[in-house]
Amino acid sequence: MKNFKKLVGAAMAASMVFAMAGCGSNNGGGGDTFKIGGTGPLTGGAAAYGQAVRNAAQLAVDEINENGGVNGYMLELNYQDDEHDAEKAVNAYNTIKDWGVQIVLGSVTSAPCIAVADKTKDDNIFQLTPSGTAVECTQYDNAFRVCFSDPAQGTASAQYIGEHNLASKVAIIYDSSDVYSTGIYENFVKEAEKYSFEIVSAEAFTQDSNSDFSVQLQKSKDSGADMVFLPIYYKEASLILTQANGMGFAPKFFGVDGMDGILSGVDNFDASLAEGVMFLTPFAATSSDANIVNFVKAYEEKFGETPNQFAADAYDGVYLIKALIEKSGVKPSDDVATICNGLKGAIVDYSFDGLTGSGITWSADGEPNKAPSVVIIQGGVYIEM
Amino acid sequence: MKALKVKMKSDKNLRSNLITFGMVIGVYIIMQVLLAAGVVSSLVRGLLVPLCTYAILAVSLNLTVGILGELSLGHAGFMCIGAFTSAFFSKCMQEAIPIAALRFTIAILIGALCAGLMGLLIGIPVLRLKGDYLAIVTLAFGEIAKNVINMLYIGVDEAGLHFSTKSSLELNLSENGTVIIQGAQGITGTPNDSSFTVGIVLLLITLFVILNLIHSRDGRAIMAIRDNTIAAESIGIPITKYKLMAFSVSAAFAGMAGVLYAHNLSTLSATPKNFGYNMSIMILVFVVLGGIGNIRGSVIAAVVLTLLPELLRGLNDYRMLIYAVVLIAMMLFNWAPACIQWREKMVYRLKSRKKLTKEAE
Numbered sequence: 001m002k003n004f005k006k007l008v009g010a011a012m013a014a015s016m017v018f019a020m021a022g023c024g025s026n027n028g029g030g031g032d033t034f035k036i037g038g039t040g041p042l043t044g045g046a047a048a049y050g051q052a053v054r055n056a057a058q059l060a061v062d063e064i065n066e067n068g069g070v071n072g073y074m075l076e077l078n079y080q081d082d083e084h085d086a087e088k089a090v091n092a093y094n095t096i097k098d099w100g101v102q103i104v105l106g107s108v109t110s111a112p113c114i115a116v117a118d119k120t121k122d123d124n125i126f127q128l129t130p131s132g133t134a135v136e137c138t139q140y141d142n143a144f145r146v147c148f149s150d151p152a153q154g155t156a157s158a159q160y161i162g163e164h165n166l167a168s169k170v171a172i173i174y175d176s177s178d179v180y181s182t183g184i185y186e187n188f189v190k191e192a193e194k195y196s197f198e199i200v201s202a203e204a205f206t207q208d209s210n211s212d213f214s215v216q217l218q219k220s221k222d223s224g225a226d227m228v229f230l231p232i233y234y235k236e237a238s239l240i241l242t243q244a245n246g247m248g249f250a251p252k253f254f255g256v257d258g259m260d261g262i263l264s265g266v267d268n269f270d271a272s273l274a275e276g277v278m279f280l281t282p283f284a285a286t287s288s289d290a291n292i293v294n295f296v297k298a299y300e301e302k303f304g305e306t307p308n309q310f311a312a313d314a315y316d317g318v319y320l321i322k323a324l325i326e327k328s329g330v331k332p333s334d335d336v337a338t339i340c341n342g343l344k345g346a347i348v349d350y351s352f353d354g355l356t357g358s359g360i361t362w363s364a365d366g367e368p369n370k371a372p373s374v375v376i377i378q379g380g381v382y383i384e385m
Numbered sequence: 386m387k388a389l390k391v392k393m394k395s396d397k398n399l400r401s402n403l404i405t406f407g408m409v410i411g412v413y414i415i416m417q418v419l420l421a422a423g424v425v426s427s428l429v430r431g432l433l434v435p436l437c438t439y440a441i442l443a444v445s446l447n448l449t450v451g452i453l454g455e456l457s458l459g460h461a462g463f464m465c466i467g468a469f470t471s472a473f474f475s476k477c478m479q480e481a482i483p484i485a486a487l488r489f490t491i492a493i494l495i496g497a498l499c500a501g502l503m504g505l506l507i508g509i510p511v512l513r514l515k516g517d518y519l520a521i522v523t524l525a526f527g528e529i530a531k532n533v534i535n536m537l538y539i540g541v542d543e544a545g546l547h548f549s550t551k552s553s554l555e556l557n558l559s560e561n562g563t564v565i566i567q568g569a570q571g572i573t574g575t576p577n578d579s580s581f582t583v584g585i586v587l588l589l590i591t592l593f594v595i596l597n598l599i600h601s602r603d604g605r606a607i608m609a610i611r612d613n614t615i616a617a618e619s620i621g622i623p624i625t626k627y628k629l630m631a632f633s634v635s636a637a638f639a640g641m642a643g644v645l646y647a648h649n650l651s652t653l654s655a656t657p658k659n660f661g662y663n664m665s666i667m668i669l670v671f672v673v674l675g676g677i678g679n680i681r682g683s684v685i686a687a688v689v690l691t692l693l694p695e696l697l698r699g700l701n702d703y704r705m706l707i708y709a710v711v712l713i714a715m716m717l718f719n720w721a722p723a724c725i726q727w728r729e730k731m732v733y734r735l736k737s738r739k740k741l742t743k744e745a746e
Contacts, residue, residue, distance in 0.1 A: 118651035
């Protein structure tokens with residue numbers, strides 16, 4: 001028994017050393033393909049977002065390669081699982097670094113993205129996050145994003161409600177354990193001061209209590225709100241809509257891009273309850289825009305599901321990278337710092353037309369400048385307002 | 386004769402301890418040589434500090450589970466407390482103490498002390514419970530620690546610290562004030578002070594303290610409590626004192642691991658993934674797989690199980706599936722009675738074959 005344990009121990013130690021030494025370092029760059037890598041949650045609770053980004057990015061890369069690549073160079077994509085965890089994201093990033101990544105298209109979610117941004121800054125690799133919304137994701141000058149930041153969404157929502165006089169008394173239900181939700185909430189409140197509507201209640205829930213919203217809804221109802229602002233994801237929103245209907249509370253509901261998916265993403269949800277729900281989104285899969293129609297068709301054919309906003313952001317991200325490579329004229333044989341500087345120089349003052357907006361420009365601080373669009377659900381489809 | 390036996394036993398302990406220390410130092414030296422030679426991949430380089438963190442966690446939990454014999458499911462909670470108190474300190478003092486080594490040393494002490502103190506406070510009511518009840522309460526403690534930190538907002542400006550449990554707006558900070566702990570977003574921008582060397586030094590300190598504690602008079606008392614509480618009490622061992630001692634030492638080292646964790650990443654938030662019960666169970670898995678009460682085993686299990694999912698990245702979508710299967714297989718191999726029997730039989734056969742060949746000679 002003792003000997004056996006020793007044997008197992010020795011074998012384990014040996015295999016470890018072997019494993020560590022075995023995966024020696026990899027040379028970065030070279031060849032005639034641009035290596036684009038990213039990290040996102042491909043497993044676990046947030047897997048839907050990571051998979052959407054990976055699938056759409058792959059779709060875009062395949063399309064570009066079929067049409068002759070970028071300046072004659074092919075693109076290659078490597079997406080690694082970060083399990084929506086900062087520590088795992090760094091591991092995933094190191095994996096793509098060993099693979100020789102030259103441009104980072106990630107991370108998908110905020111906290112991992114902040115951790116990865118710290119590393120890409122040290123390595124001086126160009127980073128474009130499709131959907132990392134926290135402010136700190138793009139705090140360094142090598143990082144840019146495709147989507148709106150959390151503050152931008154909160155501000156834009158308040159502006160929209162105020163400018164269109166959609167409501168006079170607004171109640172908010174938000175997730176205090178979620179960065180995305182609290183970020184939007186805080187900036188919504190800040191911006192709301194400038195407008196005539198009044199915030200009558202702000203009730204929080206956490207990930208541990210995200211199934212029963214009767215208390216929050218009752219308070220919203222008692223405060224006389226004629227609109228409920230929901231800066232949360234569609235899963236909780238579907239429960240809120242169902243429970244509000246159950247208690248006969250029928251205000252207007254206004255959401256943000258996390259609401260995308262409410263019609264098809266939840267099982268056993270009566271989609272008719274979502275009628276009249278408005279939300280801010282840069283992308284609606286039902287749009288009649290020719291590019292979007294083509295993208296949705298290709299995505300559905302390949303992956304068997306309707307793409308969401310994350311997918312659209314990633315698709316735009318790849319095409320943006322293509323455009324920037326063309327504009328700056330960098331080559332795959334350049335080192336990462338040269339590529340980073342080239343793309344960084346090219347993105348400022350570049351006007352990009354994509355699925356999530358047209359005429360998008362970027363400032364040097366990494367934020368995109370695009371007009372938010374609001375959709376309303378009518379007859380089971382999104383209609384742009 | 387008796388004295389000789391005691392001496393032999395202590396020699397055996399010494400040898401076993403030296404093997405443990407030698408193993409850690411050996412790995413450190415090999416890694417340093419490989420790092421200097423530049424043949425280590427970025428993935429493994431990035432994993433070195435987490436490996437030390439998890440090894441420390443596993444060793445410290447083994448003190449509670451293996452030596453004290455109480456099932457604790459709140460170990461990640463102590464790690465969380467250590468991580469946040471130290472990261473808070475480092476963030477505040479980043480400008481006041483520019484020397485990283487000094488700041489980090491104080492941060493480690495603060496993290497370990499706060500977690501240890503919390504262990505003591507939690508231990509007083511909790512250690513009156515036994516078995517499943519203790520496990521449930523520690524589980525709840527871990528969740529509470531995580532949730533309290535998730536609702537905390539702390540900011541600092543000229544007037545001093547501001548606290549809130551609602552949102553960063555309610556801190557009423559002045560123009561040049563900064564938010565340090567931002568609720569669910571936690572702390573961003575912790576200085577990156579952790580390194581492999583610091584990790585190994587902390588792991589060696591942990592091993593040194595815990596191994597010495599186990600083999601000291603106090604350690605014997607703790608094990609006596611584990612083996613038979615009533616008998617231990619009847620010979621005059623103060624049960625509460627020793628239980629608290631083991632529990633708070635274990636918590637303090639978990640806090641230290643938290644410090645290492647917090648200073649390795651630029652963002653620190655208390656999610657169910659890193660400080661929830663998933664993590665507590667993960668640490669427990671290291672302990673169980675490495676052998677309950679076997680300190681060296683904990684280190685090896687922590688290292689192997691942390692490396693495994695990363696080295697399986699080549700399998701892409703099947704990675705977590707394979708990891709789970711390997712975990713189940715290892716657990717069965719180590720602990721299923723049939724497997725233990727089979728292993729014993731094989732060892733016996735090997736031994737008798739050796740004997741036979743010897744006799745033949």
